[in-house]
Amino acid sequence: MAILKFAPQALKNLFLKPVTTTYPAEPYVYPERSRGHIEISIDDCISCGMCVRACPCGTLAVDRNAGTWSIDRMDCIACGFCVEKCPKKCLTMVPGYQTPGGEKKTEVFQKSPEVMAAEEAKRKEAAEKAKAAAAAKAAAAAAAKAAEGQETPAQ
Numbered sequence: 207m208a209i210l211k212f213a214p215q216a217l218k219n220l221f222l223k224p225v226t227t228t229y230p231a232e233p234y235v236y237p238e239r240s241r242g243h244i245e246i247s248i249d250d251c252i253s254c255g256m257c258v259r260a261c262p263c264g265t266l267a268v269d270r271n272a273g274t275w276s277i278d279r280m281d282c283i284a285c286g287f288c289v290e291k292c293p294k295k296c297l298t299m300v301p302g303y304q305t306p307g308g309e310k311k312t313e314v315f316q317k318s319p320e321v322m323a324a325e326e327a328k329r330k331e332a333a334e335k336a337k338a339a340a341a342a343k344a345a346a347a348a349a350a351k352a353a354e355g356q357e358t359p360a361q
């Protein structure tokens with residue numbers, strides 16, 4: 207009797223495609239929102255360090271002067287906090303896992319020379335503006351002091 211119970215499903219299965227795939231010949235398609243690994247669009251990164259501060263595992267490091275962003279993938283728990291915090295939206299959680307490796311190593315991403323040069327030019331411009339503003343402020347203070355001295359009547 208039990209066989210009759212399963213007969214409809216057995217008959218139906220005869221006409222369905224197999225649910226298994228021929229992985230790895232046929233690549234696995236990950237669900238759209240699966241947590242795989244973090245990727246960065248490094249040239250959009252402003253080295254603010256928000257992702258580093260958000261990471262609960264101490265997995266990330268940013269070096270503003272060297273223009274690098276690095277990740278220890280074996281420490282990453284794919285929580286996605288860094289992706290949420292990045293103000294430039296240059297981090298993404300990508301479906302699919304990293305290729306397994308035999309040793310623990312830090313993956314370093316380097317900004318392009320063009321972006322580094324543009325950032326350096328911006329830094330110089332900002333420093334020059336700050337210097338000019340400070341000089342103007344000092345000159346105004348000196349002028350005010352001199353004017354105050356002229357206005358004071360001789361005793």
Ligand code: SF4
Nearest residue numbers: 261282283285286288
């Ligand atoms: S996904 Fe989580 S653990 Fe991985 S680098 Fe981002 S914040 Fe750190």
Ligand code: SF4
Nearest residue numbers: 251252254255257292
């Ligand atoms: S939060 Fe985004 S912009 Fe800031 S250092 Fe991290 S990756 Fe770069």
